[in-house]
Every structure is written in structure tokens, then in C-alpha cells.
Amino acid sequence: MTKIADNQIVIKLLPKDLSEQTYISDKHLYVKPEFIYELCKELQNNPETQYNYLKSISAVDYIEYFEIVYHLDSLINNSSLVLKTKLFGRSKLSVKSVTSLWKGAELQEREIWDLMGIYFEDHPNMKRILLWEGFEGHPLRKDFIK
Amino acid sequence: MSINNELVTVNFGPQHPSMHGVFRMRVTLDGESIVDIEPVFGYLHRGTEKLAEERTYVQIVTLTDRLDYVASMSNNLAYVSAVEKLCDIEVPKRASYIRVIVAELQRIASHLMATGFLLQDLGAFGTPLMYCFREREKILDMFETLCGARITLSYMRPGGVFQDTPDEFWGQLDSFMGTISDQISELESLITGNEIVLSRTRNIGILKPEEVINGSLSGPMLRASRVKWDLRKANPYEVYDELDFDIPIGATGDTFDRYLIRVKEMRESIKIINQCVSLIKPGPVRNEDVPLVIRAPENEAYAAVEGPKGELGFYLVSDGGISPYRCKIRAPSFMNLSLLREMAIGTKVGDLIVNFGSIDIVLGEVDR
Structure with a gap:
């Protein structure tokens, strides 16, 4: 069975400058959006965690804020981790891309930009993927009408 | 005399006889070699994730049929697993066994399609594809006996399956299981040692183990590149932990391995x-405590199954209402395309179709 990582233990494994940027809320592990790239890099390379497989990136619109959810897996230790970050506001949202860490993030980040309107910095090819260029709005947002 | 080697950009698809659905690629060629390739998505985008936000949990089962339409059973299974995890629903033992049987039948059907079309792409028109379709047809007939539909099945429900198996089903299954092994051997005798197939698929589009893990590939794509990872073993669901089976892995991670892994998985x-x-x-085959209109607790769940194409996952977020607040689909066909450039660049344009066909994508799932 895949072990579900204990968030408390994961935080303890992190170097101090990173663990200060993380917190646990409602049983989920959160990180401040500016540190998402550094944290993912650490989780991928730390010999204790080795989250080498990015299962999926999802974005959820909670109206007051957006949540980006990273489902990570370690194929080495057979364990899984859910990492979240909150972005407040409705416009000009951006977060650093993790495509340089996991190639599998490339298409998913484009999809989130297309459907949710969250921009990923340093992405090699940040443009719409499922809808056409020139489409107005981001349809998966809760306030999108037609 | 100077040779003018200007780069040519060729538009390939979305309407092309050898394209698997409405997928489009912009291929830049230097003579016959591919120097760049850009996939263009979205021709079959129907907004499934948005539609799911306005339907009840049971109604969404019908939407999942239309994702990977050659493996509807696996989609149903992945979705109902997510709902069951979200609402903590128990599934009767008999239903779990039925689910595993139909999911594995669906895997055989899907792999037969993949193999048949791979050969079609190689130029073996007709015969091998018809061999594959003949067997797939028997599986579809069984599904018809089970639930009345052949492609868009909607057989599963949160908490079980729609109905118990009719008696004729077991007879059909028995006669199918009696012949399928020989039929696969027959199909394999046409392909595995075939000189033309070998020369066209060996050492084409090699992917290394680190690459496929980093690229979030899954299913046969991952295992062909020597990564022994299968959710049925790594994180068993339904009754897979009680069953005895192996996970075949490839040798080099080329197009031929991706074909061979599918035959072994069958x-x-x-x-x-x-x-x-x-x-x-x-x-019993259905948990009678599950109401028709499910009201999920305020929670979230991610559940995934090993579908024929790879890890098919559903991430459901509930706000306590009768439909999910957010329904994200982790589609294996979509994710398996993330290394298309790495696979194709440097190969010849003639190998592109076979190389691409070995990924085995279904556009309903790519564009959702």
C-alpha cells in the first residue's frame, strides 16, 4: 500500500528556512506561494522524501482564494504527499513553474493557466492549451458566465 | 554545388487518416529528420470538468464514459472509487470481483485496439486489425449482456455495480476465456518475430527510466522503460491484493517494447x-445504504486506478452539496504526451506515426 506521508514529519525533515514557510491547516500541508519551487526542489532531492513523480497539479477556485494542489508520489519509497498553496485575489495571479523539476508539469500548468487563469512564471511555453488564443476568460472559475 | 536544406513546417492533423482522433501536430522537418514538434490540443474539448460541477454524483458516471471511450469501464471504476473514498462507502465483495473482471476485460479490449492500430500504422492494412477487432467484439458483446450498452457503459455506481451479472454472461465469459489465449498467440505470431515490424519499431523513440518518471508518464509507457510500477500492486484497490499476477517490464523502452508490454499485460x-x-x-452487488442523490461531506479525495493507458485519477472536492465543487481528472493519455518531443525529435518522419501510435492516446481523454 502507498504510505500517506505524515505532514508533521515532512516539515521536520525540511531545512529551517523552508520549514518556516510551511504550515498545516485542516490536516493539509501548505506552503507560501513564493516558496513553492524551492520546496518542491527540496522534496524531490531530499534523500528522506524523494518525491520523484508528480501525479497531478490541480487548481480549485474557492472565490476568496485559489488553491493549487500538488499530488506527489515517491516511486522509490512508495509514499504520497499532497502539497497545497493559496493565492489570494482574482487577477494577475502567478506562481513559479515547477516544469524544470518535473517535465510532467508542463502540460498541466498550461491547462491551469487556460482554464483557471493562474500564470506560471519561467514556464517554457506558457500559452492556452485546450481553448484557442483570444478566448475571453477562464471557464473553470466560479464567476465565469458563458 | 550547394545543397539547400531549408526547414519545412508540416501541419499534421487534426483530420488525417492515420491520426488517432482529432490531434494535431506541427512538425518541423530538416529533410526527413524531425527537428521540432509541437502538439496542438483542444479539438475535442467539451469541458467535462465544468459539466461535472453541475451534475449529481451518480449522473457524472455517464460523463466518464466519454473520456476514454475505448475503456469506459476503467473510467467508471476510477470515478466511483473517488466517490467511495470521498463519502466512505463500502462495496460488497461480489461487486468488487465483478469490477475487477470487467476492468480486466476492458484492459484486454483497449490493448487489442492499441496493438491493432499500431500495425495499421505500420502499413499492415486490414488483417491484424481485424484479428484484434474480432476479439474485442466478443468483449463488447459481454458488456452488452451486462448493461445493454457496448461503448458508453455506465455500468458502475458508487457502492457497487448497476446490476448483478445475467446468467448468459458467465457462459459468454467462459467461451471467451477458452480461446483468447490462443488468439493472442496467433496475433503475436504475426507480429513479435516479424522482420518488418522489428526493423520499423526497434530502437525508435527510446525513453529512459529517469525520463519517464520525470515526465509523469504512466501505464505501459512507464513499464516499457523498465520502471516496475503498477497501481494494482503499489496501491491495491478492490481485490487486487488477493490475486496473483506479475508486472511485465520492457527491456529498452522503444516502440517495440511498448507493443510487447501490452501483449504481456493481456x-x-x-x-x-x-x-x-x-x-x-x-x-449483494450494491450497497443499499447509498442514496440516489449522494450528499458528500465537506472533504476532498484523490483516487486513481491503473487504467489501460495508465494512472487514471479523479480529484474530487466537495462543499457538502449534491454535486462536486471541483472535479479534476488526471487523464493518462494527456500526461503521456508530455514526452512527445523527446520521443520524436531526431527520428525520421516515416517513423513518427508508429512512434506516436505506440503512446496509445484517446482524444476524448486528452482534451476532456
């Missing part, structure tokens, strides 16, 4: 179905 599926048939006992 044989493992046969083993699984035979075990399930001997272990299944009479009993």
Missing part, C-alpha cells in the same frame, strides 16, 4: 480474470 489480465471467476461468490 496475458496477465487473463490470469486475473480466471482467478476472479474461481473466487467470486453469490451475494
Whole structure:
């Protein structure tokens, strides 16, 4: 069975400058959006965690804020981790891309930009993927009408 | 004399006889070699994730049929697993066995399609594809007996399956299981040692193990590149932990391995179905406590199954209402395309179709 990582233990494994940027809320592990790239890099390379497989990136619109959810897996230790970050506001949202860490993030980040309107910095090819260029709005947002 | 080697950009698809659905690629060629390739998505985008936000949990089952339409059973299974995890619903044992049997039948059907079309792409028009379709047809007939539909099945429900198996089903399954092994051997005798197939697929589009893990590939794509990872073993769901089967892995991670892994997986599926048939006992097939309109608790759940194409996952977020607040689909066909450039660049344009066909994508799932 895949072990579900204990968030408390994961935080303890992190170097101090990173663990200060993380917190646990409602049983989920959160990180401040500016540190998402550094944290993912650490989780991928730390010999204790080795989250080498990015299962999926999802974005959820909670109206007051957006949540980006990273489902990570370690194929080495057979364990899984859910990492979240909150972005407040409705416009000009951006977060650093993790495509340089996991190639599998490339298409998913484009999809989130297309459907949710969250921009990923340093992405090699940040443009719409499922809808056409020139489409107005981001349809998966809760306030999108037609 | 100077040779003018200007780069040419060729538009390939979305309407092309050898394209698997409405996928489009912009291929830049230097003579016959591919120097750049850009996939263009979205021709079949129907907004499934948005539609799911306005339907009840049971109604969404019908949407999942239309994702990977050659493997509807696996989609149903992935979705109902997510709902069951979200609402903490128990599934009766008999229903679990039925689910495993139909999911493995669906895997055989899907792999047959993949193999048949791969050969079609190689230029073997007709014969091998018809061999594959003949067997797939028997599986579709069984599904018709089960639920009245052949492609868009909607057989599963949160908490079980739609109805118990009719008596004729077991007869059909028995006669199918009696011949399928030989039929696969027959198909394999046409392909595996075939000189033309070998020369066209060996050492084409090699992917290394680190690459496929980093690229979030899954399913046969991952295992062909020597990564022994299968959710049925790594994180068993339904009754897979009680069953005895192997995970075949490839040798080099080329197009031929991706074909061979599918043939080997079909044989493992046969083993699984035979075990399930001997272990299944009479009993209820549906949890009667599950209401028709499910009101999920305020929570979230991610559940995934090993579909024929790879890890098919559903991430459901509930706000306590009768439909999910957010329904994200982790589609294996979509994710398997993330290394298309790495696979194709440097190969010849003639190999592109076979190379691309070995990923086995279904556009309903790519564009959702």
C-alpha cells in the first residue's frame, strides 16, 4: 500500500528556512506561494522524501482564494504527499513553474493557466492549451458566465 | 554545388487518416529528420470538468464514459472509487470481483485496439486489425449482456455495480476465456518475430527510466522503460491484493517494447480474470445504504486506478452539496504526451506515426 506521508514529519525533515514557510491547516500541508519551487526542489532531492513523480497539479477556485494542489508520489519509497498553496485575489495571479523539476508539469500548468487563469512564471511555453488564443476568460472559475 | 536544406513546417492533423482522433501536430522537418514538434490540443474539448460541477454524483458516471471511450469501464471504476473514498462507502465483495473482471476485460479490449492500430500504422492494412477487432467484439458483446450498452457503459455506481451479472454472461465469459489465449498467440505470431515490424519499431523513440518518471508518464509507457510500477500492486484497490499476477517490464523502452508490454499485460489480465471467476461468490452487488442523490461531506479525495493507458485519477472536492465543487481528472493519455518531443525529435518522419501510435492516446481523454 502507498504510505500517506505524515505532514508533521515532512516539515521536520525540511531545512529551517523552508520549514518556516510551511504550515498545516485542516490536516493539509501548505506552503507560501513564493516558496513553492524551492520546496518542491527540496522534496524531490531530499534523500528522506524523494518525491520523484508528480501525479497531478490541480487548481480549485474557492472565490476568496485559489488553491493549487500538488499530488506527489515517491516511486522509490512508495509514499504520497499532497502539497497545497493559496493565492489570494482574482487577477494577475502567478506562481513559479515547477516544469524544470518535473517535465510532467508542463502540460498541466498550461491547462491551469487556460482554464483557471493562474500564470506560471519561467514556464517554457506558457500559452492556452485546450481553448484557442483570444478566448475571453477562464471557464473553470466560479464567476465565469458563458 | 550547394545543397539547400531549408526547414519545412508540416501541419499534421487534426483530420488525417492515420491520426488517432482529432490531434494535431506541427512538425518541423530538416529533410526527413524531425527537428521540432509541437502538439496542438483542444479539438475535442467539451469541458467535462465544468459539466461535472453541475451534475449529481451518480449522473457524472455517464460523463466518464466519454473520456476514454475505448475503456469506459476503467473510467467508471476510477470515478466511483473517488466517490467511495470521498463519502466512505463500502462495496460488497461480489461487486468488487465483478469490477475487477470487467476492468480486466476492458484492459484486454483497449490493448487489442492499441496493438491493432499500431500495425495499421505500420502499413499492415486490414488483417491484424481485424484479428484484434474480432476479439474485442466478443468483449463488447459481454458488456452488452451486462448493461445493454457496448461503448458508453455506465455500468458502475458508487457502492457497487448497476446490476448483478445475467446468467448468459458467465457462459459468454467462459467461451471467451477458452480461446483468447490462443488468439493472442496467433496475433503475436504475426507480429513479435516479424522482420518488418522489428526493423520499423526497434530502437525508435527510446525513453529512459529517469525520463519517464520525470515526465509523469504512466501505464505501459512507464513499464516499457523498465520502471516496475503498477497501481494494482503499489496501491491495491478492490481485490487486487488477493490475486496473483506479475508486472511485465520492457527491456529498452522503444516502440517495440511498448507493443510487447501490452501483449504481456493481456496475458496477465487473463490470469486475473480466471482467478476472479474461481473466487467470486453469490451475494449483494450494491450497497443499499447509498442514496440516489449522494450528499458528500465537506472533504476532498484523490483516487486513481491503473487504467489501460495508465494512472487514471479523479480529484474530487466537495462543499457538502449534491454535486462536486471541483472535479479534476488526471487523464493518462494527456500526461503521456508530455514526452512527445523527446520521443520524436531526431527520428525520421516515416517513423513518427508508429512512434506516436505506440503512446496509445484517446482524444476524448486528452482534451476532456
